[in-house]
Amino acid sequence: MTSPMGMALITGASSGMGAIYADRLARRGYDLILVARGRESLERVANAIANATGRAVTPGRADLGNPEDLRLVESILRTDPSVTMLVNNAGIGSVEPLLKADVDVMERIIEINVVALTRLVYAAAPAFASRKHGTIVNLASALPLAPEKFNDVYGASKAFVLALTQSLQAELSYDGLRFQAVLPGAIATPFWEASGRSLENLPNRAVMLPEDAVDAALADLDLGELVTLPSLPDSDDWNAYDAMRQELIPKLSSNVAASRYRAASRA
Structure with a gap:
């Protein structure tokens, strides 16, 4: 029997936050399609x-x-009407500096982090x-809020994800779609070892359990929030940050250069 909640397709679902999302969404009544590279670990989680x-x-x-492989997953999102949620969790990183x-x-x-996620969004959203x-x-x-703190390409890839999600919300929310960008800090998952750094190098106070991160993200999804920072104590801080960004938008494009540059040019 098909779930009244529909089907959630989750990438990177064999461990870490992806596996927790799978557990939590199943307990909310979703059927699941779990996608990952490791067959044995994926089947273990699924069972x-x-x-x-x-x-x-x-x-x-x-x-x-x-x-x-990517095209097969895209095809499911395009053609299976039972799929009602996509969780783009799959991602890889690095801690190496550019040099x-x-x-x-x-x-x-x-x-x-960018191409595959984008193609899945472009399959699911229409x-x-x-x-x-x-x-x-x-x-x-x-x-994306602290790009100086990690590998440059990884941080840039996640800035893309945030910007894409904000744009999707602006373009398509009127069609009854819901979007959420989840911005966790350090999470205790295998991601760190795969990226080349041990969690032992980070203070305990800076590392969240994946269960707590996913539960916070789902609670915020229930509240209808677009951007979720599981570690942020006060949402007013993000609201103030985003309000300042919104105030900049009308000033970002003009037919004349800012007066401070013209003054510097004359000098």
């Missing part, structure tokens, strides 16, 4: 959630950096818009 919740859970092994980084690794980060219903959750990072 555990199906047994615990009774929901239909379909594991789908796919490498989103492989064009053929030590391998540009091929940087390109892989862009392929997964399908959801046609049905006037659907939710897209994009996992970004707090790094």
